Amino acid sequence: MAICHHHQPSFTIPSSFPFTTNLSNKSRLHLPSSFRCNLSVTTNLEPEPVYTAVKSFAPATVANLGPGFDFLGCAVDGIGDYVTLKIDPQVHPGEVSISEITGTGNSAKLSKNPIWNCAGIAAISVMKMLNIRSVGLSLSLEKGLPLGSGLGSSAASAAAAAIAVNEIFGGKLPALDLVLAGLESEAKVSGYHADNIAPAIMGGFVLVRSYDPLELIPLQFPVDKNLYFVLVNPEFEAPTKKMRAALPKEITMSHHVWNSSQAGALVAAVLQGDLKGFGTALSSDKIVEPRRAPLIPGMDAVKKAALEAGAYGCTISGAGPTAVAVTDDEEKGREIGEKMVEAFMAEGNLKALAMVKQLDRVGARLVSSIPR
Amino acid sequence: MAICHHHQPSFTIPSSFPFTTNLSNKSRLHLPSSFRCNLSVTTNLEPEPVYTAVKSFAPATVANLGPGFDFLGCAVDGIGDYVTLKIDPQVHPGEVSISEITGTGNSAKLSKNPIWNCAGIAAISVMKMLNIRSVGLSLSLEKGLPLGSGLGSSAASAAAAAIAVNEIFGGKLPALDLVLAGLESEAKVSGYHADNIAPAIMGGFVLVRSYDPLELIPLQFPVDKNLYFVLVNPEFEAPTKKMRAALPKEITMSHHVWNSSQAGALVAAVLQGDLKGFGTALSSDKIVEPRRAPLIPGMDAVKKAALEAGAYGCTISGAGPTAVAVTDDEEKGREIGEKMVEAFMAEGNLKALAMVKQLDRVGARLVSSIPR
Numbered sequence A, B: 001m002a003i004c005h006h007h008q009p010s011f012t013i014p015s016s017f018p019f020t021t022n023l024s025n026k027s028r029l030h031l032p033s034s035f036r037c038n039l040s041v042t043t044n045l046e047p048e049p050v051y052t053a054v055k056s057f058a059p060a061t062v063a064n065l066g067p068g069f070d071f072l073g074c075a076v077d078g079i080g081d082y083v084t085l086k087i088d089p090q091v092h093p094g095e096v097s098i099s100e101i102t103g104t105g106n107s108a109k110l111s112k113n114p115i116w117n118c119a120g121i122a123a124i125s126v127m128k129m130l131n132i133r134s135v136g137l138s139l140s141l142e143k144g145l146p147l148g149s150g151l152g153s154s155a156a157s158a159a160a161a162a163i164a165v166n167e168i169f170g171g172k173l174p175a176l177d178l179v180l181a182g183l184e185s186e187a188k189v190s191g192y193h194a195d196n197i198a199p200a201i202m203g204g205f206v207l208v209r210s211y212d213p214l215e216l217i218p219l220q221f222p223v224d225k226n227l228y229f230v231l232v233n234p235e236f237e238a239p240t241k242k243m244r245a246a247l248p249k250e251i252t253m254s255h256h257v258w259n260s261s262q263a264g265a266l267v268a269a270v271l272q273g274d275l276k277g278f279g280t281a282l283s284s285d286k287i288v289e290p291r292r293a294p295l296i297p298g299m300d301a302v303k304k305a306a307l308e309a310g311a312y313g314c315t316i317s318g319a320g321p322t323a324v325a326v327t328d329d330e331e332k333g334r335e336i337g338e339k340m341v342e343a344f345m346a347e348g349n350l351k352a353l354a355m356v357k358q359l360d361r362v363g364a365r366l367v368s369s370i371p372r
Helices: A018-025 A035-042 A105-109 A118-130 A153-168 A175-189 A197-202 A240-245 A253-272 A275-282 A289-295 A299-308 A330-348 B018-025 B035-042 B105-109 B118-130 B153-168 B175-189 B197-202 B240-245 B253-272 B275-282 B289-295 B299-308 B330-348
Strands: A051-063 A072-087 A096-103 A137-143 A205-211 A214-219 A228-234 A250-252 A313-316 A323-327 A352-358 A365-371 B051-063 B072-087 B096-103 B137-143 B205-211 B214-219 B228-234 B250-252 B313-316 B323-327 B352-358 B365-371
Touching (some): A051 A153, A051 A228, A072 A118, A072 A153, A072 A197, A072 A253, A072 A352, A096 A105, A096 A118, A118 A137, A118 A153, A118 A175, A137 A153, A153 A175, A153 A197, A153 A365, A175 A197, A175 A214, A197 A205, A197 A214, A214 A253, A214 B253, A228 A330, A250 A253, A250 B253, A253 A275, A253 B250, A253 B253, A275 A323, A275 B205, A289 A313, A299 A323, A299 A330, A323 A330, A330 A352, B051 B153, B072 B197, B072 B228, B072 B253, B072 B352, B096 B105, B096 B118, B118 B137, B118 B153, B118 B175, B137 B153, B153 B175, B153 B197, B153 B365, B175 B197, B197 B205, B197 B214, B214 B253, B240 B289, B250 B253, B253 B275, B275 B323, B289 B299, B299 B323, B299 B330, B323 B330, B330 B352
Parallel strands (some): A096 A137, B096 B137
Antiparallel strands (some): A051 A072, A051 A365, A072 A137, A072 A205, A205 A214, A228 A352, A250 B250, A313 A323, B051 B072, B072 B137, B072 B205, B313 B323
């Protein structure tokens, strides 16, 4: 059931997957069973644009998920980045220009040079895959996510851009190609890892089984169950280098077995819709969280506060500083969030903002379009 | 959905689980939602025997399962150990006596002293849990599994004994208590690990999430799918000490992340019934198998032969020397087995025996009984 890039001649996505179910919501993102084969035949044909402009959205993502470090991520609904993309005769054919970047706090830091911008890199990559040579595009990026928050900000920009370019030319590429395009962007901006970009594009939970070939396993959280993420983002710039340096180089066998079993339990809990088991596994990382939490002032107290307030589990989102807790009730989520915000202030002397967001099961999608 | 020993007042087993489904096949192995609570109240009452004799069976198990090292195991049907248990006035009340041990090759090695015999230890443990003081039992053990083969021989004996004692007194104890009884036996005989005893008692795939408290997660492989294990047992005594010593003490971060992601993929494949994904994950261990395979003559060639013959995956069963490959077709399984046997001879100069067995979804059960 994995979605695999190279070694499979065709995609095999069972009909029960949210990924397939979601297609109706995803305008025309193709996930056909044999599209890649056709593509290799038709790759020299440049597709015509089907819209003059599109607007897309891609959600925030929570990667790592405790024992899911570096291979598991999920998308959260109602927060993310927007891309508006236009056919632009002013832009050199085959190229993309970034006309505007707007949005939250630190987005002014972002380069408008497309080869240094996550959205730009992903857009160029998709244009190359589609072999676009006759049309120029201008892209406007609206950041809904702060940079460096641990919520997959760069992945959301890349995912929104990738799907916008694909859709403006008729949605020829399958999701996996868009993930590859986004991965190029992630590699330049935040490291070669797909655990944000894959769920940003595909929605839901995605397990990254391998990179060579890229093989992704969508994990369906049961549609009849609620899952809310309490995301608490403190005013604190997580020292990315320190966060990386804090990772142990060597791990004991017993910690490895422990974390692996928790990773297995985490995956089982997602597929079985077991919130309690999900929270327990999420909170159980003995390898990464214990090293990184001390670098985020108040994090240990925030986790404690979340669990005491009734969260099923809590850990660091991505590389932080955002803390993520889980619950099955939105109102309960708000209470948990308040306690977490209080703990960030009391123990870390940090102001923080809490949000309660549902699992996003759709991933990157068009929100509007202007036909030609 | 985990089955948990201490911290939960009751078991929570969803009705969709094979574990529950299998109850109809399992005579009266109790899995009630609140039995443990009742037990703590009624623990001083000694249950009456409901049979004068019972015969039980417990299946072989494949533990480790590649990246599932030390926390994941499953049961295989049609091969295992039998226990015949009788109410015996000749035996001192509250005690168990081992009257006979029969069966395959090296079973003569086993002690008839119940405190040194896996079946005896588990039987005594269950008798203590049930507070049996007025009845003595005699136990006869029929080994269907060779010792030290990597197929959970000691766990099968313990599981068969545990369920026999529980059933002869009316099946008062839930499965988790029987696993705890079996774990006592395993701890004395082969180390404190539940990845054989849990599936031997519960059937199917079982993930051991934690030991303190003992928490087990049954993983249901879809009932409409076939899963065959090709078990190839060479005439070779795996050097247990060497097998343990071969384990690395420290693991690199990249190997840890790889194996964890494969563990997650393995669990997903079981729950999704994805044979191909299951085989790929099974074969992907970069930590344990590469250290242990060289200690089993021919193992690398056997794995290669299995994959070339069309197996979805192959690894070492338990600590070896048995090799386990997986397929969805019995006839195909026989062909794969032949190639594996040939490879053991050609590359390891070892005679070997191949069996093709289905996943056992039931676990330890009564096969006959004589009412009082």
